[in-house]
Amino acid sequence: xxxxxxxxxxxxxxxxxxxxxxxxxxxxxxxxxxxxxxxxxxxxxxxxxxxxxxxxxxxxxxxxxxxxxxxxxxxxxxxxxxxxxxxxxxxxxxxxxxxxxxxxxxxxxxxxxxxxxxxxxxxxxxxxxxxxxxxxxxxxxxxxxxxxxxxxxxxxxxxxxxxxxxxxxxxxxxxxxxxxxxxxxxxxxxxxxxxxxxxxxxxxxxxxxxxxxxxxxxxxxxxxxxxxxxxxxxxxxxxxxxxxxxxxxxxxxxxxxxxxxxxxxxxxxxxxxxxxxxxxxxxxxxxxxxxxxxxxxxxxxxxxxxxxxxxxxxxxxxxxxxxxxx
Amino acid sequence: xxxxxxxxxxxxxxxxxxxxxxxxxxxxxxxxxxxxxxxxxxxxxxxxxxxxxxxxxxxxxxxxxxxxxxxxxxxxxxxxxxxxxxxxxxxxxxxxxxxxxxxxxxxxxxxxxxxxxxxxxxxxxxxxxxxxxxxxxxxxxxxxxxxxxxxxxxxxxxxxxxxxxxxxxxxxxxxxxxxxxxxxxxxxxxxxxxxxxxxxxxxxxxxxxxxxxxxxxxxxxxxxxxxxxxxxxxxxxxxxxxxxxxxxxxxxxxxxxxxxxxxxxxxxxxxxxxxxxxxxxxxxxxxxxxxxxxxxxxxxxxxxxxxxxxxxxxxxxxxxxxxxxxxxxxxxxxxxxxxxxxxxxxxxxxxxxxxxxxxxxxxxxxxxxxxxxxxxxxxxxxxxxxxxxxxxxxxxxxxxxxxxxxxxxxxxxxxxxxxxxxxxxxxx
Numbered sequence: 001x002x003x004x005x006x007x008x009x010x011x012x013x014x015x016x017x018x019x020x021x022x023x024x025x026x027x028x029x030x031x032x033x034x035x036x037x038x039x040x041x042x043x044x045x046x047x048x049x050x051x052x053x054x055x056x057x058x059x060x061x062x063x064x065x066x067x068x069x070x071x072x073x074x075x076x077x078x079x080x081x082x083x084x085x086x087x088x089x090x091x092x093x094x095x096x097x098x099x100x101x102x103x104x105x106x107x108x109x110x111x112x113x114x115x116x117x118x119x120x121x122x123x124x125x126x127x128x129x130x131x132x133x134x135x136x137x138x139x140x141x142x143x144x145x146x147x148x149x150x151x152x153x154x155x156x157x158x159x160x161x162x163x164x165x166x167x168x169x170x171x172x173x174x175x176x177x178x179x180x181x182x183x184x185x186x187x188x189x190x191x192x193x194x195x196x197x198x199x200x201x202x203x204x205x206x207x208x209x210x211x212x213x214x215x216x217x218x219x220x221x222x223x224x225x226x227x228x229x230x231x232x233x234x235x236x237x238x239x240x241x242x243x244x245x246x247x248x249x250x251x252x253x254x255x256x257x258x259x260x261x262x263x264x265x266x267x268x269x270x271x272x273x274x275x276x277x278x279x280x281x282x283x284x285x286x287x288x289x290x291x292x293x294x295x296x297x298x299x300x301x302x303x304x305x306x307x308x309x310x311x312x313x314x315x316x317x318x319x320x321x322x323x324x325x326x
Numbered sequence: 327x328x329x330x331x332x333x334x335x336x337x338x339x340x341x342x343x344x345x346x347x348x349x350x351x352x353x354x355x356x357x358x359x360x361x362x363x364x365x366x367x368x369x370x371x372x373x374x375x376x377x378x379x380x381x382x383x384x385x386x387x388x389x390x391x392x393x394x395x396x397x398x399x400x401x402x403x404x405x406x407x408x409x410x411x412x413x414x415x416x417x418x419x420x421x422x423x424x425x426x427x428x429x430x431x432x433x434x435x436x437x438x439x440x441x442x443x444x445x446x447x448x449x450x451x452x453x454x455x456x457x458x459x460x461x462x463x464x465x466x467x468x469x470x471x472x473x474x475x476x477x478x479x480x481x482x483x484x485x486x487x488x489x490x491x492x493x494x495x496x497x498x499x500x501x502x503x504x505x506x507x508x509x510x511x512x513x514x515x516x517x518x519x520x521x522x523x524x525x526x527x528x529x530x531x532x533x534x535x536x537x538x539x540x541x542x543x544x545x546x547x548x549x550x551x552x553x554x555x556x557x558x559x560x561x562x563x564x565x566x567x568x569x570x571x572x573x574x575x576x577x578x579x580x581x582x583x584x585x586x587x588x589x590x591x592x593x594x595x596x597x598x599x600x601x602x603x604x605x606x607x608x609x610x611x612x613x614x615x616x617x618x619x620x621x622x623x624x625x626x627x628x629x630x631x632x633x634x635x636x637x638x639x640x641x642x643x644x645x646x647x648x649x650x651x652x653x654x655x656x657x658x659x660x661x662x663x664x665x666x667x668x669x670x671x672x673x674x675x676x677x678x679x680x681x682x683x684x685x686x687x688x689x690x691x692x693x694x695x696x697x698x699x700x701x702x703x704x705x706x707x708x709x710x711x712x713x714x715x716x717x718x719x720x721x722x723x724x725x726x727x728x729x730x731x732x733x734x735x736x737x738x739x740x741x742x743x744x745x746x747x748x749x750x751x752x753x754x
Contacts, residue, residue, distance in 0.1 A: 114595050202528070
């Protein structure tokens with residue numbers, strides 16, 4: 001049986017809740033004087049990063065080390081890996097070294113799926129972000145953060161996010177975070193609304209299990225959580241919106257807008273934040289903003305995923321897609 | 327022995343007849359012909375077609391002989407029942423001078439598996455900036471009549487207008503790769519539901535349709551003829567249908583893979599399905615079949631695009647675009663058009679031989695199967711069904727989307743001017 005985590009869409013509700021519950025257990029490890037479990041002792045995990053992401057890599061590395069795995073960091077930064085062979089060659093080199101799992105970050109959508117299904121390697125594959133496709137552990141840590149804040153740390157155990165209303169704002173078109181969150185939050189019973197200028201919503205979005213709105217203000221009052229996505233400045237040059245200021249006025253979250261959210265509602269951001277663009281400093285620094293918690297929760301979630309994929313008794317995550325078309 | 331008697335073949339799918347080849351020409355067609363002095367080929371009710379003509383083949387030579395050469399490509403063509411192929415200009419160096427097109431033409435003649443008719447580039451180096459020497463290529467030994475920057479669109483409207491006007495002097499045609507470049511920056515697959523989910527850059531239908539709309543209007547304005555390469559969307563069909571109803575001299579081709587495959591296959595992220603234009607939706611596929619049946623789309627052309635293994639055995643984003651097609655085209659057409667009742671075998675002969683030869687002005691090809699005509703013929707075992715095994719391909723490349731897929735029909739014999747290039751499924 002294949003055991004990979006490629007897409008948030010591959011997780012069932014029970015899989016996802018098990019990961020969240022396991023992450024709560026893992027979080028307790030962080031409160032101990034010695035933050036380490038022997039669970040993955042003797043296992044070797046490679047962090048295979050074809051694209052820069054210090055935050056995600058460190059988060060995985062911390063999770064792997066807390067589970068006592070042996071960690072190899074492979075950063076294939078730059079243009080030497082512009083040719084496709086290197087993914088296959090690199091993977092096979094790692095396989096020959098007896099790697100048990102590969103955590104892969106890649107600029108090309110589908111690269112982790114290809115790695116997991118092409119027969120190049122036998123190791124478990126964990127997607128740490130591929131192109132504009134998926135970033136499933138990010139969605140899991142976001143859901144974990146929501147469950148803790150909106151349901152409660154202990155009360156949340158075994159629970160999903162049924163009935164919660166989540167608004168995701170910004171560059172949906174280029175966002176693997178948005179895709180992963182829509183899939184996972186829907187599976188967990190939440191109602192998701194995407195808010196963006198029409199230029200930053202993908203053609204074909206109508207089949208996604210969510211609502212789409214072009215108007216941020218009309219969604220704020222009914223949101224339990226508002227997740228701001230990072231907007232890259234180069235999008236402006238590609239005419240996705242006229243100016244940074246216009247974007248901020250229409251889709252940025254400032255103090256006034258935050259005040260229109262329900263009292264209990266939280267503000268989320270996958271980071272890194274562009275202060276003054278999609279989010280003002282006032283909002284980013286408020287105690288309703290969960291950015292720092294999300295980072296801490298990321299380690300717990302990644303511990304849970306690694307534990308369940310590599311060390312747990314029952315596979316919590318099974319790859320649901322068919323490997324090849326018949 | 328120069329006589330060959332093909333006995334009991336269903337000519338264009340009709341009643342079984344005997345066909346006698348004498349030398350390079352068809353001597354007689356009729357019932358109960360004498361087999362004296364002739365090598366007899368028992369056709370057993372197989373279908374006999376005029377040799378197929380492909381208006382859109384990439385032979386890769388010169389420059390990318392690791393993918394394909396004129397020799398391997400023409401052997402693949404003969405295996406697929408073709409007697410003439412038009413070789414696209416995007417080689418290295420680009421076929422934009424009389425020298426390059428003559429070289430390609432001559433190689434085809436020397437190898438003798440299939441006539442190779444080079445296509446000349448419209449612009450120097452396919453760069454879209456300066457017209458190539460279209461007249462010199464036409465007057466060369468290769469006698470080029472079809473010009474295309476295929477792989478790239480002639481997106482500059484003025485350049486396209488000039489090319490259309492210029493080729494009128496010698497009856498040429500501009501074959502357009504319709505792809506608005508700005509709308510397809512970063513494009514990886516059809517833009518729609520699947521691309522949204524997979525997070526792959528979208529290639530919207532409108533990028534093809536807007537160029538076709540522009541070009542048919544340009545062709546009308548200057549009174550020239552334009553050919554649309556690998557048309558792939560339902561919207562494009564509507565535009566071509568409108569243009570023809572208006573009397574505009576436009577022809578269009580569809581590839582076998584666009585008649586069969588959809589963008590749902592991209593969910594496998596297997597780059598064997600990566601092709602340009604991309605695989606579209608089921609709705610598009612059905613519209614293309616209808617349009618080929620009713621004549622809105624004139625011909626089937628393979629867009630045979632060989633690539634070495636390493637250019638496909640990688641992640642989707644890094645992979646080359648294209649599929650091989652010469653050896654499976656007729657089977658796919660049988661599956662999608664004949665088995666479905668949309669076309670009979672006479673229709674297949676029309677769309678895969680008569681019309682492509684006419685559009686490309688390929689003398690001696692696309693002729694009726696009757697006495698006095700050049701003996702360019704293809705014999706097809708239409709009752710055959712089997713799964714596709716790329717290991718047996720004559721093409722140097724194996725990037726077929728049909729590996730392991732069961733398809734009907736098998737070309738058993740091909741004759742080029744009376745000379746067998748394929749006998750019992752084996753190349754001579």
